[in-house]
Amino acid sequence: MSNNQKETKNYPNKGKSLPVEKSIKDTVFNIFKKALEENIFDALLIPAKVPDTDAYSWILLQDESLFDIADPLPPVMTVQGGRALSSFSKNGELGLKIAALLRPCEARAVIELFKLHQVDLDNMTLITIDCPGAMPLADYMNDPKKIADSFKKISEKWEISESLRPACQNCHRFSLMDGTGPDLHIGLLGENNKVTLIANSPEGNDLLEKLGFESKDSLDKWKTEKEKLVKEKTKKRESFLKEWQEKTKNPDGFFNELNKCINCHNCMNACPICYCQQCYFDSQMINFKPEIYLKKSREKGALRFPLNTMLFHIGRMSHMVLSCVACGACEDACPVSIPVGRLFSMVGDKTQKQFDYVPGLNREDPLPLQIFKEDEFCEVETPNECEEKATEEVK
Amino acid sequence: MNDKFTPNIIGFLCNWCSYTGADLAGTSRMKIPPSLKTIRVMCSGRIDPLFVLESFIKGADGVMMMGCHPGDCHYQKGNYNARRRYVMLNSIFDTLGLEKKRIGLWWVSASEATRFAKVTNEYTKEIEKLGPNPTSKEIFL
Numbered sequence: 001m002s003n004n005q006k007e008t009k010n011y012p013n014k015g016k017s018l019p020v021e022k023s024i025k026d027t028v029f030n031i032f033k034k035a036l037e038e039n040i041f042d043a044l045l046i047p048a049k050v051p052d053t054d055a056y057s058w059i060l061l062q063d064e065s066l067f068d069i070a071d072p073l074p075p076v077m078t079v080q081g082g083r084a085l086s087s088f089s090k091n092g093e094l095g096l097k098i099a100a101l102l103r104p105c106e107a108r109a110v111i112e113l114f115k116l117h118q119v120d121l122d123n124m125t126l127i128t129i130d131c132p133g134a135m136p137l138a139d140y141m142n143d144p145k146k147i148a149d150s151f152k153k154i155s156e157k158w159e160i161s162e163s164l165r166p167a168c169q170n171c172h173r174f175s176l177m178d179g180t181g182p183d184l185h186i187g188l189l190g191e192n193n194k195v196t197l198i199a200n201s202p203e204g205n206d207l208l209e210k211l212g213f214e215s216k217d218s219l220d221k222w223k224t225e226k227e228k229l230v231k232e233k234t235k236k237r238e239s240f241l242k243e244w245q246e247k248t249k250n251p252d253g254f255f256n257e258l259n260k261c262i263n264c265h266n267c268m269n270a271c272p273i274c275y276c277q278q279c280y281f282d283s284q285m286i287n288f289k290p291e292i293y294l295k296k297s298r299e300k301g302a303l304r305f306p307l308n309t310m311l312f313h314i315g316r317m318s319h320m321v322l323s324c325v326a327c328g329a330c331e332d333a334c335p336v337s338i339p340v341g342r343l344f345s346m347v348g349d350k351t352q353k354q355f356d357y358v359p360g361l362n363r364e365d366p367l368p369l370q371i372f373k374e375d376e377f378c379e380v381e382t383p384n385e386c387e388e389k390a391t392e393e394v395k
Numbered sequence: 396m397n398d399k400f401t402p403n404i405i406g407f408l409c410n411w412c413s414y415t416g417a418d419l420a421g422t423s424r425m426k427i428p429p430s431l432k433t434i435r436v437m438c439s440g441r442i443d444p445l446f447v448l449e450s451f452i453k454g455a456d457g458v459m460m461m462g463c464h465p466g467d468c469h470y471q472k473g474n475y476n477a478r479r480r481y482v483m484l485n486s487i488f489d490t491l492g493l494e495k496k497r498i499g500l501w502w503v504s505a506s507e508a509t510r511f512a513k514v515t516n517e518y519t520k521e522i523e524k525l526g527p528n529p530t531s532k533e534i535f536l
Binding site: 254255300301303318321322347351375380381 | 444445448449452453465466472475476478479480481482483484485486487489490491492493500502529531532533534535536
């Protein structure tokens with residue numbers, strides 16, 4: 001991984017375009033097969049379809065024959081890639097060189113987990129791919145064939161369809177961003193029937209060199225098409241943010257949405273950023289003696305069970321929202337269809353802006369709560385004092 | 396029975412500055428509102444945003460976070476961390492339309508007993524004006 005930002009920023013000027021012969025999947029896999037054969041990396045983390053079922057999962061692939069079941073862009077996001085990657089690399093010292101093919105939101109989660117010391121990126125090559133989105137998990141499970149077919153159509157046209165997951169409809173970070181995120185990016189946009197390999201770090205460049213590719217092809221076409229789509233999707237996202245900010249203008253908007261919650265904590269378990277071994281809300285810390293509950297119910301007239309439903313959501317928000325990559329895994333996991341991903345993404349957007357922070361953009365950017373400046377946020381802490389200070393300075 | 400609303404304010408006071416300041420205010424016989432319930436923490440950097448949220452959702456009318464002045468932290472940087480956490484909390488409250496005024500951050504040093512009394516009295520008056528926290532009567536939370 002590079003610490004020299006200027007150096008890495010120069011990388012995405014040229015790329016390597018490869019013609020698609022059979023299918024995009026085939027072209028991408030040929031690159032990986034070559035890399036595995038030549039021991040450029042030892043294993044590849046990639047989504048795969050479990051044979052004879054409609055289920056998707058992650059595999060750490062070493063045997064080339066298993067490329068048959070692998071799928072670089074499955075119609076659904078079952079387990080968030082960040083979670084899959086951290087499950088085997090959080091203890092560090094991998095020893096093996098591993099590459100991971102991830103959606104951009106998954107790679108952003110990996111970068112955040114890296115800052116939280118939950119993944120080891122020393123021997124890891126992060127590869128991202130232009131992402132057309134994914135379908136809601138519940139829809140897919142109801143009718144896998146139909147949804148897979150419609151996903152195929154949507155992904156070919158790069159359509160912002162209503163049938164995509166809400167998180168994907170409102171995602172403007174579906175491609176490579178201007179930062180030190182992944183090592184290598186696979187561009188699908190741009191010229192038809194071409195796949196573009198874009199190195200985004202010295203490691204990515206090394207990888208291309210070892211594979212015998214020269215980054216000489218112009219990226220203009222990919223860039224123009226990407227930026228066009230980014231613009232369109234940013235517009236969509238802004239209107240979504242506006243709509244939801246209106247909805248949650250008073251607390252009832254937020255509370256009413258979350259009142260459906262059955263306290264299963266699926267959103268927390270699916271969230272790549274929620275990495276704590278034991279969550280406060282699963283611990284004994286929130287249990288009290290019976291008389292406390294009786295007293296509470298007397299005070300309020302009644303007490304709702306399970307307890308702490310709202311506190312769980314806002315508390316979780318306060319712990320992870322600055323790193324929220326808006327992947328929508330929480331919303332997919334919710335059994336009662338609470339728009340929890342949209343809520344978190346909306347709060348995240350505003351809170352992250354406060355700190356000028358984009359989660360998963362740069363590996364070098366520290367987490368906002370891990371750093372500080374001596375002189376900042378005076379206007380937020382206690383407004384009156386800020387004025388006093390300013391007038392004192394004038395005097 | 397007195398109908399006047401006495402707010403329930405939770406104060407998280409750092410051991411080295413604000414708590415000592417509060418102590419000094421007490422020994423100097425300054426008037427501190429009875430509405431303030433203090434919880435001593437070793438540093439304002441120990442205040443997990445969850446503490447504040449839990450107090451707020453479980454019905455506290457106001458939550459005060461207090462620590463040493465910037466640059467004076469006993470542990471060098473705890474209060475700077477507290478400030479960043481407070482900014483984040485503030486932003487969450489803002490986005491969800493919760494009452495921002497019910498949480499606050501003040502710097503009070505060990506010698507500023509008068510300031511402690513002033514700040515707590517002012518805040519209590521402000522909360523009295525705001526009225527009780529609606530979450531204290533809300534069942535479905």
